[in-house]
Amino acid sequence: MRNPLTVLILLIFAGAVVNHFVYKHEEKIDRLETLKKAYSGYVEGESAESLDEREKAFNQSLKNYIDLERDDQPEYGNGKLYFDIGNAYFQLGNYPFAVLYYYKALKLMPREDIVGRNLSTALNKLGIGEKKKETVFxxxxxxxxxxxxxxxxxxxxxxxxxxxxxxxxxxxxxxxxxxxxxxxxxxxxxxxxxxxxxxxxxSPIEAVIVKSSDLYRDSGFQYAKVQEEPILSGNKVEVLDVIDQGAWLKIRLQGGELGYVPQEAVRII
Structure with a gap:
């Protein structure tokens, strides 16, 4: 006769395995439903006849895509989710965040020409020319x-x-x-x-300016500005340091200028 304790342990283990696969299956179904809603919302936005309907549809689509980003780990994926989020932001006229997500997508889809084209279009909307400089490396x-x-x-x-x-x-x-x-x-x-x-x-930590900001000589609004003109949103910068428990970031502009900006003006790629 088998040991009852052994049988009990085997039953508990089998139950745990079944429960895990059932949970994963339900999670996959929920994800697919959210993905369908996001895609259908985007299509509705493209075919909407009024500005209000268009904005409502794209906002709903974006919300669903952001929910998927929060629940998944898209940084280890194929970049498609980032690309879709970028497109939704673009349709809503939020070009700085569109640029941010196109850069995120490009890291995972470096050979997809459409990502680069959409990025260039978004940068042009912000009045920024994409700077490409090939090096020996x-x-x-x-x-x-x-x-x-x-x-x-x-x-x-x-x-x-x-x-x-x-x-x-x-x-x-x-x-x-x-x-x-x-x-x-x-x-x-x-x-x-x-x-x-x-x-x-x-590799350097890259970020995008999502909210136009002045560049300061130190971490605080009371300090002098490095330059008179603010940094335009959509510009890509290099993050060098995090100051005051994340409230300020030390950055380097593509032109080489160094300075500090408030955290809310920047998002890491």
Whole structure:
């Protein structure tokens, strides 16, 4: 006769597994419903005949997309959700936030021309020209900019596994071909892993000015301005430091100017 305690433990474990899959299934259904509502709201907005109907539909669509962003982890996804949110903001005339989300989408969809075109259109609406400057580093390590972070991580895993397999075969068969190809795979794995580490830990923190702001010499409105003209919303900047428990950010403009802006004027890409 089986131990009743063992049977009880197995039943509890089986119940927990079933409950987990039921919960995940329901969660997936809820997500699909929200996605359908967001998409249908966007389509309604495009075909609306009055300005009020159009604004109401796009606002509802945006709300559903933002709900999905809050519940999911789109920073590890394919970028489509960020792109849809950017489009909704664009349709509502909120071009700074459209620019922000197009930049977010571009990090995950670097080869999608439509994202770059929509970004350029939004920047033009704000009177900002997109600044593109290719460097030797970009030409030499093109894959770092051509592939998203999740893609580079996947390729690292693939090449690392290939290198391990080829070196294992070499140990057994002692054929130099497997050793040579294994070295190539190991080198490729190293490059993709180094690229991933740089993006994740060493690359500059980029942000978008979502609310036009003056650039100050220190963290406070009482300090002198670095320049007379405010920074236009939609500009991309580099975040260097966080001051006063997040109330102020030290930033660098694309022209190299350094200064401080209030936190509410900036959103991290």
């Amino acid at each position: 970009q030409n030499l390590f093109f894959f770092h900019f051509y592939l998203s972070v999740p893609e580079r991580l996947q390729l690292f895993t693939l090449f690392a596994f290939a290198a391990f397999f080829l070196f294992s075969v070499f140990i057994w068969l002692r054929k130099e071909l497997f050793k040579t190809v294994g070295k190539i795979a190991a080198f490729a794995a190293f490059l993709f892993f180094a690229s991933f580490l740089y993006s994740h830990y060493l």
